[in-house]
Amino acid sequence: MIRFAALFDAIDRTTKTNEKLAALVQYFGDANHADAAWATYFLSGYKLKQLVPTKLLRIWAAEEASIPSWLFEESYHSVGDLAETLTLIVPPGEGPDDLSLSQWVEQRLMPLRAMEEVDQRDAVITIWKQSHTQVRLVILKLITGAFRLGVSKSIVTRAIAEHAGVSSDVISHRLMGIWKPTASFFQNLISKEVQDTIASQPFPFCLAHPIDHELGPECIGPAKDFVAEWKWDGIRGQVIRRNEQVFIWSRGEDLMENSWPEIESAAQLLPNGTVLDGEILASLGENQVLPFANLQKRIGRKAVSNKLLKEVPVVFQAFDLLQDAGEDIRSQTFSERRQRLEQLLSSIDHPNLCCTQLLQGTTWDEWAKIRDRSRETNAEGLMLKRLDASYEVGRVRGVWWKWKVTPYTIDAVLIYAQKGHGKRSGLYTDYTFAVWDGDTLVPFAKAYSGLDDSQMKAVDKFVRQNTRESFGPVRSVAPALVMEIAFEGLQRSPRHKSGIATRFPRIVRWRQDKKPEEANTLAELIDLLPSIE
Amino acid sequence: MNNFLESTSQGLYCIPGDFHIDPHSPVERAVVTHAHSDHARWGCQKYLAAKPCEQLLRLRMSPEAEFRFLPYGETLTVGGVRVSFHPAGHILGSAQIRLEYQGQVGLITGDYKLGTDPTCEAWQPVRCHWMVSESTFGLPIYRWPSQEGVFQSINQWWQECRDAGKCCLLYGYAIGKSQRLLAGLDPTIGRIYCHGAVEKGNEAYRRTGIALPETTYVGSVAGKHDWRGTMVVAVPSVHGTPWVKKFGRCSTAMSSGWMAVRGARRRRSVDRGFVLSDHVDWQSLLTAIDACNPETVWLTHGYAASVARYLVEQGRDARVLDSRGRSEVDEDAADEVSSNERANASIDPAPGEAKTP
Ligand SMILES: [Zn+2]
Ligand SMILES: [Zn+2]
Numbered sequence: 001m002i003r004f005a006a007l008f009d010a011i012d013r014t015t016k017t018n019e020k021l022a023a024l025v026q027y028f029g030d031a032n033h034a035d036a037a038w039a040t041y042f043l044s045g046y047k048l049k050q051l052v053p054t055k056l057l058r059i060w061a062a063e064e065a066s067i068p069s070w071l072f073e074e075s076y077h078s079v080g081d082l083a084e085t086l087t088l089i090v091p092p093g094e095g096p097d098d099l100s101l102s103q104w105v106e107q108r109l110m111p112l113r114a115m116e117e118v119d120q121r122d123a124v125i126t127i128w129k130q131s132h133t134q135v136r137l138v139i140l141k142l143i144t145g146a147f148r149l150g151v152s153k154s155i156v157t158r159a160i161a162e163h164a165g166v167s168s169d170v171i172s173h174r175l176m177g178i179w180k181p182t183a184s185f186f187q188n189l190i191s192k193e194v195q196d197t198i199a200s201q202p203f204p205f206c207l208a209h210p211i212d213h214e215l216g217p218e219c220i221g222p223a224k225d226f227v228a229e230w231k232w233d234g235i236r237g238q239v240i241r242r243n244e245q246v247f248i249w250s251r252g253e254d255l256m257e258n259s260w261p262e263i264e265s266a267a268q269l270l271p272n273g274t275v276l277d278g279e280i281l282a283s284l285g286e287n288q289v290l291p292f293a294n295l296q297k298r299i300g301r302k303a304v305s306n307k308l309l310k311e312v313p314v315v316f317q318a319f320d321l322l323q324d325a326g327e328d329i330r331s332q333t334f335s336e337r338r339q340r341l342e343q344l345l346s347s348i349d350h351p352n353l354c355c356t357q358l359l360q361g362t363t364w365d366e367w368a369k370i371r372d373r374s375r376e377t378n379a380e381g382l383m384l385k386r387l388d389a390s391y392e393v394g395r396v397r398g399v400w401w402k403w404k405v406t407p408y409t410i411d412a413v414l415i416y417a418q419k420g421h422g423k424r425s426g427l428y429t430d431y432t433f434a435v436w437d438g439d440t441l442v443p444f445a446k447a448y449s450g451l452d453d454s455q456m457k458a459v460d461k462f463v464r465q466n467t468r469e470s471f472g473p474v475r476s477v478a479p480a481l482v483m484e485i486a487f488e489g490l491q492r493s494p495r496h497k498s499g500i501a502t503r504f505p506r507i508v509r510w511r512q513d514k515k516p517e518e519a520n521t522l523a524e525l526i527d528l529l530p531s532i533e
Numbered sequence: 534m535n536n537f538l539e540s541t542s543q544g545l546y547c548i549p550g551d552f553h554i555d556p557h558s559p560v561e562r563a564v565v566t567h568a569h570s571d572h573a574r575w576g577c578q579k580y581l582a583a584k585p586c587e588q589l590l591r592l593r594m595s596p597e598a599e600f601r602f603l604p605y606g607e608t609l610t611v612g613g614v615r616v617s618f619h620p621a622g623h624i625l626g627s628a629q630i631r632l633e634y635q636g637q638v639g640l641i642t643g644d645y646k647l648g649t650d651p652t653c654e655a656w657q658p659v660r661c662h663w664m665v666s667e668s669t670f671g672l673p674i675y676r677w678p679s680q681e682g683v684f685q686s687i688n689q690w691w692q693e694c695r696d697a698g699k700c701c702l703l704y705g706y707a708i709g710k711s712q713r714l715l716a717g718l719d720p721t722i723g724r725i726y727c728h729g730a731v732e733k734g735n736e737a738y739r740r741t742g743i744a745l746p747e748t749t750y751v752g753s754v755a756g757k758h759d760w761r762g763t764m765v766v767a768v769p770s771v772h773g774t775p776w777v778k779k780f781g782r783c784s785t786a787m788s789s790g791w792m793a794v795r796g797a798r799r800r801r802s803v804d805r806g807f808v809l810s811d812h813v814d815w816q817s818l819l820t821a822i823d824a825c826n827p828e829t830v831w832l833t834h835g836y837a838a839s840v841a842r843y844l845v846e847q848g849r850d851a852r853v854l855d856s857r858g859r860s861e862v863d864e865d866a867a868d869e870v871s872s873n874e875r876a877n878a879s880i881d882p883a884p885g886e887a888k889t890p
Binding site for chain 1: 674794
């Protein structure tokens with residue numbers, strides 16, 4: 001466990017990719033297969049289901065530290081991280097740590113879930129007594145299900161690939177889908193021999209790079225090398241048809257079962273050995289795409305009611321074909337794949353399984369004009385794809401580009417502030433912004449990114465000096481600062497005071513040139529709502 | 534506060550003695566606990582401090598001011614108030630100020646820590662009727678690891694950097710922390726260099742008779758120099774500035790009590806954070822208050838409200854010292870804690886129902 005805790009430390013300490021990579025490669029070199037499997041599992045973002053209710057952990061920690069519970073909560077508020085608070089607040093333990101990561105997880109952590117509360121308590125206190133800070137933090141992060149490390153999946157994949165001497169693409173593919181963190185899994189993962197594809201296993205997704213608004217698309221090459229499609233705001237997914245079965249995966253690598261019955265039944269018509277890449281969209285028919293809010297109603301439901309099926313019909317708009325008649329065709333060019341995709345889908349001819357439309361145009365100017373109309377069709381902009389490129393793994397530059405419409409912006413007044421977490425912990429960096437409704441300010445968005453460090457500090461100072469009231473961690477401040485807030489979209493929401501919810505609000509700039517009374521109004525915000533809701 | 538001490542916008546004021554203690558702005562007569570800039574303000578006419586503080590105070594205050602220094606434990610009577618200084622263990626010459634007036638004994642701790650420090654005299658408890666204590670790190674998450682262990686990690690880090698051909702940049706406040714660090718470094722690993730502000734502090738320490746390992750002023754090194762394997766002790770404000778470029782490949786570290794929390798460590802964006810503080814942690818704060826056993830304790834700095842509430846629940850008369858006049862900005866951010874940490878530490882959200890929009 002010490003080795004894994006040291007890896008956690010080493011990665012936590014640095015922001016440099018090559019140092020993270022080096023630490024990972026070293027770890028995989030030193031660890032046995034069972035440990036490496038668990039490490040891969042956690043580093044890929046998988047978690048153990050909560051082992052012990054955090055409410056109990058807080059109580060026991062306060063007891064062990066001989067402090068009242070309010071003081072625990074204040075400490076937590078100051079640290080901003082529960083596992084870290086639980087680590088720091090209990091007096092340090094000592095004791096041998098000769099168990100490895102897999103032994104810890106399998107022998108000491110996983111059994112916690114099934115235990116009675118009294119036994120859980122004993123077990124947790126023993127863990128506290130036997131662990132010092134470094135190891136304890138990792139253990140508590142695993143227990144609370146909050147283990148997260150600042151390392152991307154592609155770096156983990158590269159590290160395993162480098163350790164194993166197998167290409168990253170192969171490792172990446174083998175890490176897709178469902179697997180159990182066992183020694184034999186890891187052995188197969190790093191094996192140099194080719195394995196058969198598991199029926200449900202999706203391919204790693206090819207991701208798009210954003211086009212810089214200032215630079216425009218000219219910098220990516222001549223328009224004739226590309227095709228353009230609408231960039232929809234839906235759920236990216238792969239539809240897999242193998243061994244008479246259908247699997248639908250999200251980009252977050254969740255197997256979505258029973259959520260999209262109309263797509264599943266359409267996919268039954270596909271021949272075995274087919275993998276489609278595309279977007280799940282709420283849609284009233286040919287290109288009548290509905291805003292994402294509609295799709296949200298269908299996410300997270302155990303079963304989809306008939307009423308909902310009628311209210312929010314969905315389609316799968318395929319834009320790529322990765323496997324055709326059992327053949328992995330990812331190395332073919334976009335044009336070739338597209339041709340095969342069109343052929344395949346026209347042979348099925350099902351309304352819930354369609355092909356994205358390629359937008360007419362041959363110059364950037366023509367596409368720019370089309371892009372300007374994105375919002376009329378509820379699209380977020382255009383996708384530009386290189387005609388002669390193969391289907392790449394991850395965010396490879398130059399292959400796929402997303403050219404979004406310029407975001408909406410509103411000048412708003414900062415009215416509440418709260419301390420941030422993580423890197424921003426201790427500073428007032430989480431803000432709530434308001435717009436004018438008559439002479440009152442109505443909050444409409446929370447944002448916590450977009451300012452640089454010195455601005456963050458300046459706002460922090462402003463908050464401290466201009467606090468009107470404190471409500472727990474939240475402070476209301478004098479309405480004086482105006483900031484330009486950008487967001488990707490907006491929808492009606494009865495849960496918000498303003499009646500409007502914004503998507504991905506963020507701070508574009510601090511408008512030091514503007515007085516609060518010059519901020520925008522609620523009416524101006526409502527004007528931005530889409531015409532088809 | 535009581536019949537002889539008042540909390541004013543300029544800081545604590547002793548009414549019968551007509552002097553301020555650690556004033557926030559220039560006053561006529563200042564009695565100061567130690568030479569850090571948030572305690573000893575520039576521009577006062579007269580300063581009274583502990584004798585071992587002399588070199589540091591003269592270094593930092595205007596030479597035109599009038600100074601007087603008292604050895605630890607000796608008493609001076611000012612306007613009927615008996616004033617004496619007692620070791621605070623914070624930095625060289627740091628003192629707790631004991632005031633006695635009409636049979637009442639008050640104690641102002643200034644900044645202090647318990648435990649040993651080779652560069653200053655150790656804290657001693659002073660029995661009193663009331664006490665003003667700092668509570669910069671007054672939360673139970675702050676628990677200082679052993680000093681030996683911390684120095685071991687620092688020296689190990691230096692060794693690893695040396696072996697990797699890197700230069701070590703270790704940040705600490707110009708006076709106090711830097712010298713404590715120097716005293717703990719293992720000079721057999723390599724040569725030690727210091728930033729100008731640190732080197733000035735070193736001289737004052739050496740003049741006072743504190744032994745420090747040999748150091749070289751960075752500015753005295755001319756031309757191209759091979760910095761690999763060396764240790765450079767500098768003030769935190771140089772981090773990320775062109776000044777550090779000359780050292781080539783280096784590893785940076787901050788030493789401070791705030792480094793106990795990862796968020797603070799990350800905000801500093803240094804490679805390493807060593808938990809080394811010259812303030813009391815939670816447990817030693819409670820120990821100190823029990824040892825001085827005052828009838829009333831006033832808390833100031835940091836988590837004063839939390840500490841006061843905890844003590845009240847333990848049956849002690851504890852209050853938060855209202856220090857609204859206190860500036861949240863440290864003019865000399867290179868010393869002591871930086872202004873935003875100070876600001877962060879000195880305000881705590883008022884209790885109440887969370888009402889999020
Ligand atoms: Zn100090
Ligand atoms: Zn201080």
